[in-house]
Amino acid sequence: MSCTQTIEDYALRSIGIGERLLPRSDFTLCEQVVLIGSGLIWNVYFGLLALGFGFILAVSVAMAKAAPAAWVRKPAEWFIFVFRGSPLFIQFFLFYETFVLLPKIGIDLNLGFAEITIETRWLTRAWAGALIVLFLNTSAYAGEIFHGALRSIPRGDMEAGDAYGFTGWHKFRKITFPTMLRLAWPAYTNEAIFLFHATTLVYFSGFPAWQQKGDALYYASYFADKTFNPFVPYPILAGYFILLTLAVILIFGLVNARLNRHLPQDRRQKLRVRPQVIR
Amino acid sequence: MARPGFFLPKILKSNAHQGEQPILSCADPKTLESLHWLACYLTTGKHMAFYSSFGTVLLLLAVTAPAALAFGFGGAMAARSGFAPLRWCGKGYTAIVRGVPDIAFFLFFVIALDQGFEWLRHKVKCPDWDMPVRQGSDFVVCDAAKMPLSSSPQWVHESYGFAIAVLTFAIVFGAFAANVLYGAMGTVPRAQIETAEAYGLSHRQTFWRILVPQMWVFALPGLGNLWMILIKATPLLFLLGVEDIVYWARELGSSKTAVFDFPHPDWRLYYFLTLLVFYLALTRVSEVVLSRVNMRLSHGQATVAGDAQRRAA
Numbered sequence: 001m002s003c004t005q006t007i008e009d010y011a012l013r014s015i016g017i018g019e020r021l022l023p024r025s026d027f028t029l030c031e032q033v034v035l036i037g038s039g040l041i042w043n044v045y046f047g048l049l050a051l052g053f054g055f056i057l058a059v060s061v062a063m064a065k066a067a068p069a070a071w072v073r074k075p076a077e078w079f080i081f082v083f084r085g086s087p088l089f090i091q092f093f094l095f096y097e098t099f100v101l102l103p104k105i106g107i108d109l110n111l112g113f114a115e116i117t118i119e120t121r122w123l124t125r126a127w128a129g130a131l132i133v134l135f136l137n138t139s140a141y142a143g144e145i146f147h148g149a150l151r152s153i154p155r156g157d158m159e160a161g162d163a164y165g166f167t168g169w170h171k172f173r174k175i176t177f178p179t180m181l182r183l184a185w186p187a188y189t190n191e192a193i194f195l196f197h198a199t200t201l202v203y204f205s206g207f208p209a210w211q212q213k214g215d216a217l218y219y220a221s222y223f224a225d226k227t228f229n230p231f232v233p234y235p236i237l238a239g240y241f242i243l244l245t246l247a248v249i250l251i252f253g254l255v256n257a258r259l260n261r262h263l264p265q266d267r268r269q270k271l272r273v274r275p276q277v278i279r
Numbered sequence: 280m281a282r283p284g285f286f287l288p289k290i291l292k293s294n295a296h297q298g299e300q301p302i303l304s305c306a307d308p309k310t311l312e313s314l315h316w317l318a319c320y321l322t323t324g325k326h327m328a329f330y331s332s333f334g335t336v337l338l339l340l341a342v343t344a345p346a347a348l349a350f351g352f353g354g355a356m357a358a359r360s361g362f363a364p365l366r367w368c369g370k371g372y373t374a375i376v377r378g379v380p381d382i383a384f385f386l387f388f389v390i391a392l393d394q395g396f397e398w399l400r401h402k403v404k405c406p407d408w409d410m411p412v413r414q415g416s417d418f419v420v421c422d423a424a425k426m427p428l429s430s431s432p433q434w435v436h437e438s439y440g441f442a443i444a445v446l447t448f449a450i451v452f453g454a455f456a457a458n459v460l461y462g463a464m465g466t467v468p469r470a471q472i473e474t475a476e477a478y479g480l481s482h483r484q485t486f487w488r489i490l491v492p493q494m495w496v497f498a499l500p501g502l503g504n505l506w507m508i509l510i511k512a513t514p515l516l517f518l519l520g521v522e523d524i525v526y527w528a529r530e531l532g533s534s535k536t537a538v539f540d541f542p543h544p545d546w547r548l549y550y551f552l553t554l555l556v557f558y559l560a561l562t563r564v565s566e567v568v569l570s571r572v573n574m575r576l577s578h579g580q581a582t583v584a585g586d587a588q589r590r591a592a
Binding site: 003081082084085086087088089090091093097098100101182196197198200201217220221224228230231234237238241 | 380381382383386387390391395510511512513514516517518525528529532545547548551552554555558559562563
């Protein structure tokens with residue numbers, strides 16, 4: 001089988017398009033590269049959506065944690081503590097079990113004038129359930145980063161804002177938020193890289209792969225199990241992830257340049273990328 | 280290793296805990312009252328194994344942390360070396376773990392290390408073996424080179440699995456520790472080194488007497504982070520095939536039919552909640568201890584924190 005044929009068959013296998021059966025024997029290098037690359041679609045999907053939604057929640061959580069009122073601050077603190085203090089692996093299991101325990105048929109909601117049934121089955125599927133976990137998890141980590149940045153905004157900046165008569169939302173929008181983002185950006189870049197790496201945990205925790213549609217690591221370990229040779233699929237996976245990491249660094253670097261554009265050259269913050277391990 | 284799936288937990292499942300009678304008067308659990316039933320249920324042999332698996336996690340942490348620190352120290356020393364190939368090795372070691380999801384390393388190293396050991400033993404013990412080691416999808420070594428020997432008892436297999444897991448953790452976390460320590464060695468004020476040289480200390484003496492004692496305070500925040508990450512990586516033991524808390528929580532929590540002594544519906548949620556609380560407690564305790572250690576190490580240092588302590592005293 002030629003490599004173009006393999007690409008046609010397996011390039012979109014992870015989302016259910018193409019050949020139904022996975023290759024079973026005589027694995028070629030091309031098959032491994034294509035199928036693992038196909039799995040990467042899921043890693044990108046989880047990473048992008050969790051990061052996008054997570055950003056909004058993270059900013060809210062950071063603001064809540066910095067709030068003087070205890071009834072706002074305490075929930076935010078607990079949210080951050082629980083999600084940062086426990087392994088993502090356990091969080092996946094826990095959420096999966098919770099979603100499984102929800103009634104199979106759905107929950108009947110009586111609104112008084114009409115009765116609606118909320119479907120809950122889709123929550124046990126990885127595309128939704130795991131996304132929720134990753135979303136909450138990254139919100140907690142990024143929330144802590146943003147909270148730290150919020151606390152290290154130079155006092156002079158805020159005083160200057162006061163002197164110009166900025167108040168309330170206007171002050172937040174024009175001074176607090178951009179400065180916070182600029183200070184937090186290098187750390188947030190690392191968090192984004194973490195998150196993409198963490199997406200590989202999805203199919204290794206509670207969430208089962210349905211019809212063998214899995215992420216890059218799922219296929220890599222499939223090949224490693226079948227060929228009993230870890231020295232081919234895992235380096236391929238590593239190569240893909242290095243490319244993904246470089247892409248993240250490039251995009252976040254552009255944003256970083258934009259956030260720092262008003263500063264003199266020597267005061268601009270450089271991105272220091274130090275990806276870390278599992279959470 | 281010619282046993283595909285050896286590292287999958289289901290193969291490793293031991294039969295040692297079956298047929299054990301729980302203590303208390305739990306002879307016929309179906310007749311018991313609810314509270315007594317619960318007491319009996321929570322003290323079955325399998326539950327005891329579950330409790331002791333918490334010890335497994337703590338043991339892993341206790342063994343891995345110093346091992347990773349040693350790997351890291353070696354890596355950092357190599358990265359600072361004046362001998363170029365050694366320096367490349369050190370830098371390459373730290374660089375290689377970056378940019379790749381670590382879970383991939385965990386899955387990779389377990390098979391790679393196992394096959395590596397068996398291949399080495401194969402070369403030493405069976406030099407006149409003429410078949411290739413890799414035959415298609417199989418990895419075949421002679422019987423004498425198997426790790427552990429197929430005739431060895433169950434506990435040898437289990438501790439071999441655990442040892443491989445520890446080594447994997449140490450290699451991966453060693454790379455991160457090397458990164459932290461390398462940074463910390465570079466942060467020690469230059470004047471301290473220069474003073475040592477001015478007093479006529481040799482290169483080696485400067486390193487061991489001046490640099491190493493002073494670098495810990497700079498390394499501590501990074502190492503503390505690493506410790507937190509290490510704690511949160513321990514559930515991956517489950518992936519490496521060790522009977523850890525995740526394994527037992529899944530095993531015990533799944534619903535039990537009336538065939539079992541203690542039938543119950545799907546309770547995995549509660550077991551995982553227990554694990555969550557365990558991990559939260561572990562992180563909380565670590566946070567407190569680390570801040571204490573930080574205070575202790577800042578004592579007498581030429582840093583802001585050290586100055587603050589001096590002024591307060």
